[in-house]
Amino acid sequence: MEDLITVIVPVYNREKYLHETMESILNQTHKNLEIILVDDGSTDNSLRIARYYERLDKRVKVIIQKNMGICVDMKNALAISNGEYIARCDGDDINELDRYEKQLKYLKENNYDIVGVYVQSFGDGNDVAKRGVKFFINRPIKNDYDQYVRILTGGCINGGCIFAKASVLKKFNPFHKDYGLVEDGYLYIILHKNGCKIGILEEVLYNYRIHHTNTSLSTGNRKKCVDKYFEALFRFLFNEKLEKYKNIVVIKREDEEKLIKDTFKNYFNYLNVKFVNEHNFEDFIQNEIFNYKSEDTIFFAGSMFFNCVLDILKYRNYKMYENLFLLVDCYY
Known part of the structure; x- marks a missing residue:
């Protein structure tokens, strides 16, 4: 029987995109999935869409909470997850249909604790941000040195495409509500500091949507993100x-x-x-x-x-x- 993979989908006001996201999860080549949608206090029709998929497919569960941010979303979903492996997909992004199958194979063959993938950015957002995502994320991790240098150069794996051993995430709980703006960087730092083996599959399997409501890419949040990343580096690394x-x-x-x-x-x-x-x-x-x-x-x-x-x-x-x-x- 296929390994059970829990897919966590954080959702906040993603009614425009959530159908595409869910279709890219439900139609994965790896079928043995537990899909946890976390509605983070949405004020649009996101919860209604989530409930639709919960009725449509028995693999889907919905959590409802007040708006507490991505890190609390991940903690709460992780607490009720049953999968041996945890994948994430943000509620506005799109997976290639063989993403989970390939990440699982890559992680197991190389004994990684967590792996990312190469990312393709798209959408109506800033072109500079699109190029930046590709430049910083789509680089190989061949050894411990590469793994470490990615932290210092700001090239941590994209948080939306993480695929990890559930036991590792539950042991180190690398989600801190104070670092929600840089949650992928914080996760990477904590796992690296604790000796985890981090890899990246050198194939584009995740489509990262750039739009004006991206939390970390919005102009108003950029300074806050920089501030929090430096803080995380000095406090925890x-x-x-x-x-x-x-x-x-x-x-x-x-x-x-x-x-x-x-x-x-x-x-x-x-x-x-x-x-x-x-x-x-x-x-x-x-x-x-x-x-x-x-x-x-x-x-x-x-x-x-x-x-x-x-x-x-x-x-x-x-x-x-x-x-x-x-x-x-x-x-x-």
Whole structure:
């Protein structure tokens, strides 16, 4: 008998798209599915559509809750899931019909804990966002190094196309309501930090709709997303390294520097942090950088500064990904 896969579909005001999404799930080549639709307090006809599919197909269950966000959606659905594997599909996106069959095979053959797939963006949204999704997501993960670097460069797997062992998600519960805007990044960070093996199937099997109501891509939310991603990086990925070193140097653009300062003020205000931006970078390189020693200093630098910093520090016993880090550049 086929393995049981639980498909979780978070839904909030997706009446325009939900039929397409559901048809791409119900018609999968892998038939043994448990499909949990989570209506997150929709105010349109999404719940009515969800109930229609619940009556139509016995594999479909509907959860109704007040609007609490994607992370609570996932937690609540995971709590009642029965599948050995968990897949997600957002309520406005479209699967290729062999997605779950291929992800299951790929995960089992390579003993991954969680896998994504390559993504095709479509819809009437911003063309820059469409190109960005493809550029950051559609890259291979060949080893632990690739897995780690994707976090630092902001290229975590798309949250809508995750496919994971249920036991892994239930053990680490990588869904935090405070990080709903960057839920895929938070999930990736937590699973990586706990030694999970993450892969990506190098085939386009998920169609990601870009439109004006995408939560993380909307103009109003971009700054908040950047802020929360930096916060997640320092709180959950770098926290042990921050405690290890006496001096912390962060070299970023002024606009990003302000966001990172907020994280240190809120969570690490007892640490000794030196902030450098484009306005004082030249002076720092010429007059201060040699005052820092590798045994008690850790550097984080954005891409526009990194090569210059690397050229100086690589001869002073600094080691990449130990006390010298390239830190993702974010624009909003």
